[in-house]
Amino acid sequence: MTTERHESRTRLLDAALDVFRARGYAATRVDDICAAAGLTKGSFFHHFKTKDELAIAAAGRWTEVTGALFRDADYNRPDDPLDRLLGYLDFRKSLLRGSLAEYTCLLGTLVQEVYDTNPPIRMACEASLSSHVAMLARDIEAARLLYAPDASWSSEGLALHIQAVIQGSFVIAKAHHGSGPAADSFDHLKRYVAGLFGRTVR
Amino acid sequence: MTTERHESRTRLLDAALDVFRARGYAATRVDDICAAAGLTKGSFFHHFKTKDELAIAAAGRWTEVTGALFRDADYNRPDDPLDRLLGYLDFRKSLLRGSLAEYTCLLGTLVQEVYDTNPPIRMACEASLSSHVAMLARDIEAARLLYAPDASWSSEGLALHIQAVIQGSFVIAKAHHGSGPAADSFDHLKRYVAGLFGRTVR
Numbered sequence: 001m002t003t004e005r006h007e008s009r010t011r012l013l014d015a016a017l018d019v020f021r022a023r024g025y026a027a028t029r030v031d032d033i034c035a036a037a038g039l040t041k042g043s044f045f046h047h048f049k050t051k052d053e054l055a056i057a058a059a060g061r062w063t064e065v066t067g068a069l070f071r072d073a074d075y076n077r078p079d080d081p082l083d084r085l086l087g088y089l090d091f092r093k094s095l096l097r098g099s100l101a102e103y104t105c106l107l108g109t110l111v112q113e114v115y116d117t118n119p120p121i122r123m124a125c126e127a128s129l130s131s132h133v134a135m136l137a138r139d140i141e142a143a144r145l146l147y148a149p150d151a152s153w154s155s156e157g158l159a160l161h162i163q164a165v166i167q168g169s170f171v172i173a174k175a176h177h178g179s180g181p182a183a184d185s186f187d188h189l190k191r192y193v194a195g196l197f198g199r200t201v202r
Numbered sequence: 203m204t205t206e207r208h209e210s211r212t213r214l215l216d217a218a219l220d221v222f223r224a225r226g227y228a229a230t231r232v233d234d235i236c237a238a239a240g241l242t243k244g245s246f247f248h249h250f251k252t253k254d255e256l257a258i259a260a261a262g263r264w265t266e267v268t269g270a271l272f273r274d275a276d277y278n279r280p281d282d283p284l285d286r287l288l289g290y291l292d293f294r295k296s297l298l299r300g301s302l303a304e305y306t307c308l309l310g311t312l313v314q315e316v317y318d319t320n321p322p323i324r325m326a327c328e329a330s331l332s333s334h335v336a337m338l339a340r341d342i343e344a345a346r347l348l349y350a351p352d353a354s355w356s357s358e359g360l361a362l363h364i365q366a367v368i369q370g371s372f373v374i375a376k377a378h379h380g381s382g383p384a385a386d387s388f389d390h391l392k393r394y395v396a397g398l399f400g401r402t403v404r
Contacts, residue, residue, distance in 0.1 A: 111376045167373040168367050170370075
């Protein structure tokens with residue numbers, strides 16, 4: 001692929017991340033994506049056969065973009081895995097800014113709609129979610145071995161629970177059209193997670 | 203309204219609860235609702251001008267149906283408000299059975315899609331959610347006064363957090379196409395809530 005073609009594909013994918021999160025999946029037309037990307041329908045259909053194919057590729061793009069965001073974030077610096085885990089929660093809370101479409105999750109938006117009607121998109125979302133859960137579970141497991149070796153919960157289960165709270169806080173924020181309740185939920189979540197490792201936060 | 207007309211309206215609303223949860227909002231056609239209700243389009247347009255009007259009425263129907271479900275449930279029987287609150291969480295977990303469309307939430311499904319594009323539907327969902335939160339916050343407040351009078355969190359905030367965890371567990375269940383991770387999240391939630399009141403669960 002030439003650089004120019006590669007760039008137009010990435011522009012379409014990045015437009016999809018924004019437009020799907022703002023308007024939902026079924027309500028988004030290919031025209032909306034092209035307008036947001038500043039590209040023609042001809043360009044769109046050069047890269048993607050259908051809107052479904054775009055959505056599946058967009059889940060992969062989400063893995064790339066968010067993967068880099070979390071990998072490069074400062075919360076990874078401490079040597080102590082529990083500090084990294086609690087830092088991850090602070091970092092997630094700090095991302096609650098701008099518009100709802102900017103800080104909510106592509107994967108949650110897509111699976112909420114198409115979990116039953118479009119298995120390929122659901123599976124692409126599950127794969128992206130699982131890669132994030134696996135990243136988080138590594139720090140949780142390291143912290144568990146150090147601070148809670150007899151815990152009855154699993155590291156992967158706690159990582160999934162953390163994602164559930166984050167996804168649910170986005171749903172509540174959407175219902176209230178503001179991030180206040182989501183920020184409160186992040187505080188409850190941090191208090192719970194810290195407590196599992198015997199640490200107290202306010 | 204005659205009884206027959208009232209019945210057909212309720213059948214359309216109950217069909218909407220099922221079909222919106224199974225297919226999402228934008229992807230659902232009026233034809234799908236009519237087919238699920240076993241009624242004609244003529245009947246539909248006798249009761250509702252548009253699909254949007256149906257959705258707003260469906261949020262009200264959701265308040266009625268789930269309001270009765272929770273009001274009549276056995277978890278309300280104990281005199282101790284903390285027993286009622288923990289019983290509520292057990293009851294919510296017990297509802298995780300059948301298909302995803304059966305046990306997931308109409309409100310979360312609708313707001314995830316239309317939070318920004320359809321304010322009247324978002325507001326109808328917010329009103330339904332708020333009535334449930336207010337019901338739960340009454341038991342939380344009674345338990346807080348008894349067992350955690352110096353708590354730094356508010357009863358309404360904790361009730362909203364509980365809803366966030368429930369909504370998020372549905373999103374994760376949809377991503378995995380199964381209720382296993384949601385059940386684990388309910389266990390984490392119960393452990394957290396019990397701990398806030400100084401009670402330990404496994």
